[in-house]
Amino acid sequence: MAVGSAAADAAGGAPAARPGQADSRAAEGPSLTGSAKLYRSAGDNIHFSFDARFRADQGPLDARGTFRFSHVFPNGTSGFAEGRIDCLITGGKIATASGIVTRTDRPGLKGKRVGFSVSDHGRHDRLGYSWATDDPAKTKDLPPCAASAPFEILESGDFTVVPWRVRH
Template sequence: MESRRFVRRLVVGAVALAVTAGAVPSAVAAGNDHGGSTGVMRVVGAGGGTLGPEWGPAFAGDPVRFEIDGRATDPLHPSGTFHVVHRKPDGKLLAEFSGPITSLKAVDEVAVVTGVIDSADHPGLPREMIGKNISLTVYDGGRQDRISWIWGFFDAPVSLLQGTAPTFPLTEGGFQVHGTGHAAKASGTTVAVKAAGDGTTVAALLGDATLRFQFAARVPAGGNPTEVQGDFHFVDRRGSGVDVEGRIDCLVAGGPVAVATGVVTASNDPAKVGKPVSFSLKDGRIDRLGWIWGFAADAPQIVDCQSVVPSYAPRWGGLAVR
């Protein structure tokens, strides 16, 4: 129930979603090589905007600004810093905090950066900040960059390498994301999404010779991320033999990036039934998918609408985020 409250607060803007801390090795698909990266990943820039009415009377109209300067060849051993400033409309400081980056994963134009606060000034926010973890998801969209955040000082545990969908569009400044990526040919999108008014719709049918993923979920207009209807089916024939299907319990999208969590309802391995799963999806020039298996021995705890950077590129099929 606590994680569901965090999701609802994401919608109204009081605080972002939560996930538990810890590294995420074989339980997580972190790249096409399923864990490794090649080359230097970089996130640099500064930008911000004004919080809208969905953030409620406490924060609507507040200007916020983010600065990130980080790089990594190993996602769990990055270098760099982050800096966040949140003011009131009259210019008074609500909170300002900064610190070192603790993990950084970037693929194509999407990145997740985590860090720990070591300096803070927060006259308008009576919270303990020093030593708290944060997570930032960045989408380098060219003319329309996006960001999202998870604040540990709102009692939201932050996990290395994990974030949510970049729901906040920047209106000034921007970020450059230089991510790793092994361009795979998608032979054409086989997904059709029928618009049905407002709301969030994500659909996917993609894979390669040994992997197949099917996904369809929708949040109706006015609904929060946990008011989703949808399901998934994942088959991996590369040695793990994973064949799982189930329902989607949470879905949030920002621009072309979506994050979803769910639970296994059927599998070729009965021990997997009832276990949570997490997915990330990117609808782009190269569609990408990421996942966390909650049934793996080394899996982190999965919390609603949290996942890793989408990294796996299909050989066929595609996906759509609306």
């Protein structure tokens, strides 16, 4: 079951970078921000939002921030979760993040790690999550920054990925 962010989170999203702007934003450090509604032909209302970042002089396991997701089914039943980001890795326009659920209405999900992936293509972004084939509460011992490929299509909203400029 996909569980997704509060409806209020869906409308916004971080503005897309203009040419040349990405370099100045990268100086602030790698990040994943924004919110979106997933496309579902059956009428499900699924939202995700992220506000995650880490300083470039630190590493992915020093990431901080929040995530939210909610899923309202056509029959009116629903579920939600929110939590704190514990890992973020970005490269180009791709991000993989994970976090620990701190608040939810789903039995067995609080305290579990869940993972997310985002492919940032302006208003044609894609999203993936670690529970793509099962209930997120059943994920056992998920390591930091683990998620499925970004297979979901957005109906509305936008995510912004600022890449990690690794110094070699």
